[in-house]
Amino acid sequence: MSQLLTRNASHDPSRTSWVESANQPGCDFPIQNLPWGRYRLKTANTNDWHLGVAIGDQILDARAADVIDTDDLNAVMALSPQQRLAIRNQLSEGLQTGSAKQAQWQALLTPQADVEMGLPCRIGDYTDFYTGIHHATAVGKLFRPDQPLMPNYQWVPIGYHGRSSSIGVSGSDFKRPQGQTKAPDAAAPSFGPSKRLDYELELGFFMAQGNAQGEPIAIDDAEDHLFGVVLLNDWSARDIQAWEYQPLGPFLAKNFATTISPWVVTNEALAPFRAPFTRPASDPQPLPYLDSANNKAQGQLAISLEVLLQTAQMHAAGLAPVRLSLGRADQAAYWTAAQLIAHHTVNGCNLQPGDLLGSGTLSGELPTEAGSLLEMTQGGKQPITLPNGEQRTFLQDGDTLILRGWCEAEGAARIGLGQVQATVLPA
Amino acid sequence: MSQLLTRNASHDPSRTSWVESANQPGCDFPIQNLPWGRYRLKTANTNDWHLGVAIGDQILDARAADVIDTDDLNAVMALSPQQRLAIRNQLSEGLQTGSAKQAQWQALLTPQADVEMGLPCRIGDYTDFYTGIHHATAVGKLFRPDQPLMPNYQWVPIGYHGRSSSIGVSGSDFKRPQGQTKAPDAAAPSFGPSKRLDYELELGFFMAQGNAQGEPIAIDDAEDHLFGVVLLNDWSARDIQAWEYQPLGPFLAKNFATTISPWVVTNEALAPFRAPFTRPASDPQPLPYLDSANNKAQGQLAISLEVLLQTAQMHAAGLAPVRLSLGRADQAAYWTAAQLIAHHTVNGCNLQPGDLLGSGTLSGELPTEAGSLLEMTQGGKQPITLPNGEQRTFLQDGDTLILRGWCEAEGAARIGLGQVQATVLPA
Incomplete structure (x- = not known):
């Protein structure tokens, strides 16, 4: 059985986030989810794309938060399952209520309403x-x-x-x-x-x-x-x-x-x-x-x-x-x-x-x-x-x-x- | 009719090259051909790929010869037909017998026998x-x-x-x-x-x-x-x-x-x-x-x-x-x-x-x-x-x-x- 399919603390339904919108009932992106996407500010006229993780109605800039060192999701996809699990756990711990990361990561949030989403990665085939x-x-x-x-x-x-x-x-x-x-x-x-x-x-x-x-x-x-x-x-x-x-x-x-x-x-x-x-x-x-x-x-x-x-x-x-x-x-x-x-x-x-x-x-x-x-x-x-x-x-x-x-x-x-x-x- | 299909001096069968092997009967790559490929030295243990043009049994490093400013054939492919024609004419003139470029370009040749060829470009679909x-x-x-x-x-x-x-x-x-x-x-x-x-x-x-x-x-x-x-x-x-x-x-x-x-x-x-x-x-x-x-x-x-x-x-x-x-x-x-x-x-x-x-x-x-x-x-x-x-x-x-x-x-x-x-x- 793949280790990826083993539940751990990141799946705990009682875990909440300091990002309040993530705790609302019916929210697609609670702290148990943490999906990846590629985004840029609607106001930016550049190709300044970032990799982010959705949390509530916000996005955490994953590179700025230092959980990855790339803006290329293909590079994240190429990591080992163990590395991917470790990143998930790091994100979950940093975003959970009471985390010491809150002060630092708060500044790295962008409202989803302010961004344009791109294709998440290069799709070879x-x-x-x-x-x-x-x-x-x-x-x-x-x-x-x-x-x-x-x-x-x-x-x-x-x-x-x-x-x-x-x-x-x-x-x-x-x-x-x-x-x-x-x-x-x-x-x-x-x-x-x-x-x-x-x-x-x-x-x-x-x-x-x-x-x-x-x-x-x-x-x-x-x-x-x-x-x-x-x-x-x-x-x-x-x-x-x-x-x-x-x-x-x-x-x-x-x-x-x-x-x-x-x-x-x-x-x-x-x-x-x-x-x-x-x-x-x-x-x-x-x-x-x-x-x-x-x-x-x-x-x-x-x-x-x-x-x-x-x-x-x-x-x-x-x-x-x-x-x-x-x-x-x-x-x-x-x-x-x-x-x-x-x-x-x-x-x-x-x-x-x-x-x-x-x-x-x-x-x-x-x-x-x-x-x-x-x-x-x-x-x-x-x-x-x-x-x-x-x-x-x-x-x-x-x-x-x-x-x-x-x-x-x-x-x-x-x-x-x-x-x-x-x-x-x-x- | 596309301008690309109009014959010009680069097609002249009497044109020869200062690269002698290109003038041999039956050679696939005479001066009238000038095909593109991507290569690296067999001895190089690096990812040092170059874009080249085959001439006789040699390859001309196209970037070093200053006819393009990239080692990415996709970028050459993205040029306009007029630009591609101009590059062909530049290559043909520089490689022809008597060209003033000979002294400079001679040093940019690599024998085909010494290289490993790669896929010519990124193939999206x-x-x-x-x-x-x-x-x-x-x-x-x-x-x-x-x-x-x-x-x-x-x-x-x-x-x-x-x-x-x-x-x-x-x-x-x-x-x-x-x-x-x-x-x-x-x-x-x-x-x-x-x-x-x-x-x-x-x-x-x-x-x-x-x-x-x-x-x-x-x-x-x-x-x-x-x-x-x-x-x-x-x-x-x-x-x-x-x-x-x-x-x-x-x-x-x-x-x-x-x-x-x-x-x-x-x-x-x-x-x-x-x-x-x-x-x-x-x-x-x-x-x-x-x-x-x-x-x-x-x-x-x-x-x-x-x-x-x-x-x-x-x-x-x-x-x-x-x-x-x-x-x-x-x-x-x-x-x-x-x-x-x-x-x-x-x-x-x-x-x-x-x-x-x-x-x-x-x-x-x-x-x-x-x-x-x-x-x-x-x-x-x-x-x-x-x-x-x-x-x-x-x-x-x-x-x-x-x-x-x-x-x-x-x-x-x-x-x-x-x-x-x-x-x-x-x-």
Whole structure:
């Protein structure tokens, strides 16, 4: 069992911080969380980026606080698990109520309201997986009612390489993509803005230490290589995808934009939030390189996931975003993050600190837990009606999509992943 | 028509260099070539990398020669086409016979034999296309004899994202990948070293200036965004691919290793080597965003491509590598590099300097022009026999695969792309 997943004093739910806002009920960033992000002052016209740790509604400048000696999160990710644990403990002790550090660190706080967040790190490679079995089944049903799941699905953690350059942080609005699409009955494709633009609710896993080419990461070591987790929206143009994806997979349907939340919640912080792994006994059991007693014991990340939509009309009318779905990652994912890392490297492929792995769309079994409009509207056939009377099959220009995530467990303080939002601009 | 494709004095076949080895017939790097690479002295135990330009059997240190002020090729790639042309002209004038620079630059030469070559630049994202229509047809025939080409093939320049981290430069030997495979008649997959390891003969296109997210590159501007070309071997584990690729495309079958040649031959140097675009009139014509009179006039890159194999047994017996195939890129590719760039960005996806686009396997129509063993052996059914009596369906441990490329044209000096080689190590 990874030492990162052992609870210690930093997880103690009774621990409070001298940063008062961190002690408010419902706060995403109490002292038990301590996620990492990259920020600069909104007023600064420079590239003066800092690495910080969120605490309540503030950010602690981690380099100035002398817990790290870099403004490069990739360098922090490259540290050993022991070093990462030591940094967490140092941060937790320094920020706790009564700490001798208070006088010094108080001066190193910046209100989150005053900063612009950047991507947390350099993302060398981005891989997107397909671990949501209910999503894979629901999408498969639209194409193959008799055999919705491909024969490989329960054996292989299906994944493909995505685009790094177009990953943006929350708030990165983007233009509706244009491209080729072809109606089933059309003789030839046509060109224009996508008419079936969708979101996908995912978690993003940031890699810590990587592996040398040719040296796989064993399943029992994999948790130590996971730095932390963000929310990830894998925007998808369904009509472009349907025409382009044979035989090499999605390309322009996905690579125009991917959006992530700015705060990376560490694997250490998530230690109290694990749920049993729920693969039915009647399913094929994983091959040995994907299986271990530790992996079963460690289980899935238990994270609640919520999707909200605010249309342009709602925004203009001052209406708050409405919930489209609410579900749980551990009830959606068929493979653990450790299994993804073991699988990704088993052929010798090298992962690097800061690489990002997407979970795939995390839909639950119920319609209220669907992680995309494709599922919610049964392939665009059944529009959903919003409280203000508007209807949607797919996203319209001006729609703002918001993902939120948080963790709650018996005997643990609630922590949050914050949120990721972005607005669809006209093509 | 891009200014980069206009011949000038730097292309004059009568121009010679004061570096005598550059004037030898058959030399890959005469003064008309001037490709870029990154190198360090074999004797240097440091990370003291330099950017250089190959001339004959020597390398000119480009920063020391004061033609650039950086050791970072990505920064050179980010320059404007006019600046890149000016640098080429400066190099060509300084290296030509009788140049006043000779005395100064002579001291900045290093023999290629004394250096280790690195990857030429940071590769942010790597995209692999599928432009070889004879390859797509031959591979398609193995799976779908009645309809070898997918309906989208002649409309969409099919591509997918590959893995950046495992791209190595010539000489990067790698272990045979392990992974899941499943025989068609097996009830369950099994795990082990790939038994159907193959190479793929490709060109790699390095990007120059990129585009902002949401701002496509028009087909007529695309040539200006192409920095240069290398040889690329897209190693492929066919058995892993067959089991994993549905529905999201190749993943572990490809991402364990990709190998490129160290010298980037610039788009400017390739100006004399263009061949008419050969899309048959009976084929669908490209949609407007992929079509222009300039694109037709500019045509395809006319590069001769050769594949050679040296087995461990041949190596031990002192036998030279044997030719497996010889063909021409322009007779293999269905889409131009300009079309790939226009397509890649039409949805708003941003390309960056140093991004790499693979052409896909460049097989000609004839069996002697096949760019992979899959085609040469008809899916592994018809072994080929080597001159020393050994047989191959797929690659065996100890096999060294070598790709070579060069350009010849009426009224132009021959230039070469050099070569890329690597050896398959045991799993």
